[in-house]
Amino acid sequence: MRLRFNGWVYGSAHPRRVDKRTLCSNEATGQIHHVRREQRDPLSIEKHTAENSLIAALPPRCRANVLRSCEQVELQLEEVLCEPGQRIRHVYFPIEGFVSLVAVLDDGGALEVGIIGREGMVGASVILGVDTLADRAVVQCAGAALRMSSASFRRLCARNMALRMRVGLYLYASMAQLAQVAACTGYHVVEARLVRWLLMSRDRAHKNEFHLTHEFLAYMLGVRRVGITEAATALQARGLITYNRGDITILDNAGLEKASCDCYERGNLIYDAAMGLSCARSAR
Numbered sequence: 001m002r003l004r005f006n007g008w009v010y011g012s013a014h015p016r017r018v019d020k021r022t023l024c025s026n027e028a029t030g031q032i033h034h035v036r037r038e039q040r041d042p043l044s045i046e047k048h049t050a051e052n053s054l055i056a057a058l059p060p061r062c063r064a065n066v067l068r069s070c071e072q073v074e075l076q077l078e079e080v081l082c083e084p085g086q087r088i089r090h091v092y093f094p095i096e097g098f099v100s101l102v103a104v105l106d107d108g109g110a111l112e113v114g115i116i117g118r119e120g121m122v123g124a125s126v127i128l129g130v131d132t133l134a135d136r137a138v139v140q141c142a143g144a145a146l147r148m149s150s151a152s153f154r155r156l157c158a159r160n161m162a163l164r165m166r167v168g169l170y171l172y173a174s175m176a177q178l179a180q181v182a183a184c185t186g187y188h189v190v191e192a193r194l195v196r197w198l199l200m201s202r203d204r205a206h207k208n209e210f211h212l213t214h215e216f217l218a219y220m221l222g223v224r225r226v227g228i229t230e231a232a233t234a235l236q237a238r239g240l241i242t243y244n245r246g247d248i249t250i251l252d253n254a255g256l257e258k259a260s261c262d263c264y265e266r267g268n269l270i271y272d273a274a275m276g277l278s279c280a281r282s283a284r
C-alpha cells in the first residue's frame with residue numbers, strides 16, 4: 001500500500017492489507033485516503049476519558065458533554081486527516097499514537113512542524129473561526145482517537161468557557177512549540193534533532209518502538225536520507241537505539257534525553273507552563 005503526496009510516497013516499506021471498501025480517492029489530487037473503521041462505543045469512550053489530556057482536564061460536566069459528542073475511531077498509519085487548505089470536517093483527540101503536522105511546499109518538499117498526541121488535538125483552530133488547516137495532518141503512529149464534527153466542536157466551544165479556555169491555551173502552547181522547533185531546525189545538528197524527535201514521539205505514543213523509513217524521517221527532519229543514516233548509526237553505536245529496516249527501538253531513555261538538544265525539555269516546559277501543569281513529568 002503506497003500513498004503518494006506531491007510526488008513522494010509514504011509507506012512503501014510498511015505494506016498492510018487494506019479492504020478496498022475502506023478506500024476512497026480525492027478526485028482533485030488523485031490521493032488515496034483510508035476511511036476509518038468507526039465504532040460508537042460509549043463504554044469504551046468513557047474508559048478512555050482520562051487518556052486525552054485536554055479532555056481529562058475539563059470540569060466533569062463539560063467533559064461529559066464533549067464525550068457525548070465524540071465517537072471513537074482507529075487512526076491508520078499514514079492516514080491523511082486533512083490536507084492544507086481543506087475544510088476541517090472533524091477535530092481529533094488522539095488517545096494512542098500521534099499525528100504529524102507537515103508543511104508542504106510547491107516543489108514537493110515537506111517538513112514536519114508539529115506532533116500531536118494525547119496531550120492535544122487536531123483542528124483546534126476551529127475555535128478561532130478558521131475552518132481549514134494550513135498544514136497536512138498525517139497519522140505517524142496508529143491508534144485510537146476520539147473525534148467530533150467541527151460543527152459540534154464549534155457549538156460546544158461557544159457554550160462552554162472551560163473548553164474554550166483549555167483549547168485556547170493549547171493553541172498558545174502549540175504556537176510556542178512551533179517557534180521552538182523552527183529555531184531547532186535552523187541551529188541544531190541532525191543527530192540532536194533526531195533525538196528530540198524520537199523523544200517527542202515516545203512521549204506521545206507512550207512506547208519505545210516506532211516504525212519509520214529513512215525516507216520519511218528525512219522528510220520529517222528536513223534533511224537528506226544520508227544525514228538520517230549517519231545520525232541513526234551514531235545513536236545505535238552509542239547503544240541508545242536500534243534501527244533496523246525502519247523499526248526504531250529506544251534502548252536507553254535517560255541516555256537519549258542527555259543526547260538531545262535542550263529544545264526537547266524547553267518544549268515540555270512550554271506546554272506545562274501554558275497548560276498550568278507541574279513541570280515534574282511522570283517517570284517513564
Ligand SMILES: [Zn+2]
Pocket residue numbers: 183184185188192193196261262263264
Ligand atoms: Zn534543538
